[in-house]
Ligand code: FES
């Protein structure tokens with residue numbers, strides 16, 4: 001089936017199987033920042049934005065993305081780099097496998113919640129499993145990033 005969608009602000013055509021998941025479509029397209037982890041909607045590493053909302057692409061049928069805006073971390077690179085600096089400062093940047101998905105959820109949080117506090121950040125991080133950190137350093141880094149962003 002042919003579908004057309006906007007991927008990182010570019011119109012793209014894809015030929016997908018009816019049961020193909022967006023994770024597979026994007027990875028076959030070379031977007032390996034969209035990670036495969038559990039493949040069962042549990043770990044969050046496959047997170048992408050669809051029309052600005054964070055979704056697990058491992059359980060999102062590609063055909064559902066027809067006509068929508070899909071964003072991977074490549075579409076928010078400048079923002080992801082700034083967040084990554086804060087991760088580095090707080091020691092939250094370890095293997096980095098979970099980082100693209102988290103960066104996209106932080107992007108969605110920033111655009112949908114005014115002055116997000118700790119509870120909103122924890123909410124945004126729900127469903128993002130990280131094997132390396134204890135989440136505290138990530139929480140501190142995201143807070144610092146959001147505060148610095150407000151000052152800009
Ligand atoms: S690979 Fe999609 S949630 Fe884990």
Ligand code: FES
Pocket residue numbers: 092093094095096097098099129130131132133
């Ligand atoms: S930093 Fe390794 S999985 Fe999160």
